[in-house]
Amino acid sequence: GTLGILIPPSTGFVIYAILTEQSIGRLFLAGVLPGLLLLSAFILTITIMCWVRPAFGPAGPRTTIDEKSRKLLGALPILVVILLTIGGIYAGLFSPTEAAGVGAGLVILYGIVTRTLTVRAFWEASKDSIVTTATVMLILIAAHMINPFLALSHIPTVVGEFLAGLEAGTIGTLMVILFVYLVLGCFLEGFAMLVLTLPIFFPVIVDLGIDPIWFGVLVVLTLEMGLISPPVGINVFIVKSVAPKVELGTIFRGVLPFWLAMIATLAVLIAFPQISLILPNTMFN
Template sequence: MSPIFVGTIGIVCMFLLMILRTPVAFAMLIVGFFGLWMLNGIWAAGAVLLTESYAAVSAYSLIVIPMFVLLGNVASAAGFSRGLYEAAFAWIGRFRGGLASASVIGCAAFSAVCGSSVATAVTIGKVALPEMRRRGYADGLSTGAIAAGGTLGFLIPPSTAFVIYAILTEESIGRLFMAGILPGLLMTALFIAAVLVVVSLNPAAGPRGEAVPFGRRIAVLGQAMPLVAVIVLSIGGIYIGAFTPVEASGIGAALVILLAVARRAISLAAFRQAVFDTVKTSAMLYMIVIGANVLNPFLAVTHIPTALGEGLATLGLGPYGSLAVIILTYIVLGMFLDGLAMLVVTIPIVFPVIVQNGFDPIWFGVVVVIVIEMSMITPPVGLNVFVVKGVAEDVPLTTIFRGILPFLLAMLTGLLLIILFPDIALLIPNTMFN
């Protein structure tokens, strides 16, 4: 059998394993190991399994995963997310659709702490959804804003997706973090614009809230500032070159823990649970990295990425035509696969094609993360939709998906702008590192 045929069978088997609910990490591990066994023999497969597993878990750069996850878990357990939302609510809640916009801003701010889409949607959803429903907001707008806003956790640094992408492609984590800042702000602005469009078409969907006195607004903002300062210090420290992403993650986690203790905002039991959740999440992500590191050599041996690039070149689509095909493929896959799973499975296949077509790999990292963000709110999988459904159990899924449509259009607009104007993603990293 030819290597390409074996590789194709392996990819099909991997998707079948995922459909059968095999964890993504083990699906990649199984296919990578047995595929190498078939092509190069058991000794070569065993050597790759041992060396790549050790190389993956011993990588210094991976420390950012448990540190930033711990930062987010402690911030969530300490209730800091409520402070971020209340600050946004105090300043813009009096406007029509203001609570939905405040939810988006709260999601963006909390994303800069935790780096997880699901955690952002759950944490802000528990705070914001009851408040919006109490004030008469339409279910579609309120749930759609939370589900879409939660996806910002995948884009705004510290993003777990960027860490995994960096490891898979051997790109700089720091450059990817910096590349996510302006696109993250752009997406936040577009989501708020989507809220304004919805309430302008249907004012009853987002009624005005009462005005908050200026003194109270200042006080609430002051309560949220320590956490904002941690965010600025962590991300800003990377930008000015004061410390590396790994150092930033440790400093951020330590500061949030000290802040929670100083404010007596977290109990020993809650802190213990945050650490336990961090260990579980980190172990899952490390296993995914191990699985990807075993799968990648198998895909390289099969020459599938090379064949894919040659096939696209034969079609004569050109660089942007090839990019369009890849994006459409991601959108289709996103209807059935989890975002992180899609990232680790597809990047080893499409990344060589992207480099071959002359695209900047940092820019493509932002593009692919945005497309994966879209998959998190599209049917039938739409992970963030089901997360929000868990918070608002009595809201039908069809209502949530309808509410997401304006935000999905906003994401498409943002994606198009970043494709047309790559400097939106590349300005900060190029300014910082060049």
Template sequence: MTSVAVGLAGIASLFILMLLRTPVAFAMMIVGFFGMWVLEGLRSAGGVMVTESYSAVSSYSLIVAPMFVLLGNVSSAAGFSSGLYDAAYAWVGRLRGGLASASVLACAAFAAVCGSSVATAVTLGKVALPEMKRLGYAPGLSTGAIAAGGTLGFLIPPSTGFVLYAILTEQSIGRLFMAGVVPGLLLTALFMGVVWIVCKITPEAGPRGRVMSLKEKLSTVGRSAPLLGVMFLSIGGIYAGAFTPVEASGIGAALVIILAFATRSITFGAFWGAIQDTLKTSAMLYAIVIGANVLNPFLAVTRIPDFLGTALQDLGFGAYGSLAVIILAYIVLGMFMDGLAMLVVTVPIVYPMIVQFGFDPIWFGVIAVIVIEMGMITPPVGMNVFVVRGVAGDVPLTTIFRGVFPFLLAMIAALLLIIAFPQIALFLPNSMFG
């Protein structure tokens, strides 16, 4: 049995294990360990399991993820997210579908301190959905805006997706964070454009809100200032070179905790709950990274990435044709797999092909994250759709899936723009890091 055949059997086994609901981290460990055992012997397999597990959890750069998760959890527990929503509504509420647009804006702002798609959708869904229901918004538009807006948590820095991609590919977390800023703003604008178009076609879907005075607008900005300040300090500090992403995550988390207690916005019980949630999420992320690090040496030995890259070249599609095939594969996988699971399973296979075709790894990281975002709102899995369904309560899944469809078209438009104009993603990291 050739190494390529063993590799293909290993990949098939990985998907079978996940279909059997084996946690993705353990599925990768099992396939990586036994695959190395078959190809290199038990001694090598044991060595990989021990050394790769240690190197994964001892990675200094991985601290970014739990720190930003803590920042987001404390912000949510302290109620800072409602301040972001109020500020967004004050400024865009008078537009057609103003509440839905405000929800998208608030999702983008909360994503900049959270880094999690699901957390963003849950947090803003609890704040915005009851208000949109009270004002008579169409259920498809309201839930679609929250489900799609939540995906911004996977793109706008500090993104856990970028952290994992950086660790898997040994790219700079700082460069990836900066690469996500402009695409994140572009996608936010496109989502708001979708809301406006839907409400232009069907005015009753999203009525205008009341016009607020400048004093009221500034007042809402003042209430959201603590969290906005932390956001600009963290991301702005990275861009200015004042501190590294790891330092930014620690400073941001510390400042939010201080602000939460100083303003008496959080109790010790709620704070302990935020810490527990952070520990659970961080344990999952670390387990996934360990699993990926155990799987990667097995894939390298099988030379599966080289085999697939050569196969794509032999088909004669060219670099961009091959990229289209990879993106289509991502879209199909996204219909059935969780975003983080898909990222850690596919990147070790796809990344060598991307480098082989001459594409910029940072640029592809943005492409991969956007495609994974699309999977978060497409059936039959659509993680964000199910999360919003849990918050909305009485809205059928079919209604939410219909509601997110226009936003899915906006994501496709953003993807095509970034492929056609790579500088949309690369301008900031190239100007910052040279």
């Protein structure tokens, strides 16, 4: 649940790009390596937990090489679609919007060829796409309504002067902003936070000379950390609804190692910005 918004295609990156007038393609590429890094951190966390407590991950049924090969081949078409869409953006063959059309078209074609796509499934997928698009548009409309208020109230200027008065330096100010996102993430939905806070914090980031693409990756990761942080980690309550017999405290204790893994990943991304920037910079060079 915390990887979906970081690994492209990501609605969080789309909203961030529109609100800050950044390149969606650059943000998508910037999320690839951090997403893989976070995935590796989760795998390492699970490995350590199962090494300490083998009961956490009991052995599953044995499978043959042939069975494994068939399953991997079954996943190959979707992997090809991902590589073509992301690779097409990276190679400059098409824009992110065109890549979305190419990806959707290939998946529809695959469903038709394999006879797994029914008319009902296509209709439901179309409705979901319309709902998602309308939701994003409503969020952006709200953002444009808030911006004039912020400009007239001079809130961004006041916040910028306050952060400058801390004299914490570039990295120190960045960490203060990320801490604010982490705290807000415990109570607010991620997209709402972007709409409310980016008009305030983004001018400060620009004045500090921080790369907006790098900052976007850090913000998205921090938002996801908030979704599993107490007292109101939204993802934790979703898990609770799926497993109602499990105590809420047990779920929060269960996510703690992964929260620490996300903290470690965030620290690495702050220390080494090129992990986020190498792919987008290569694409535009």
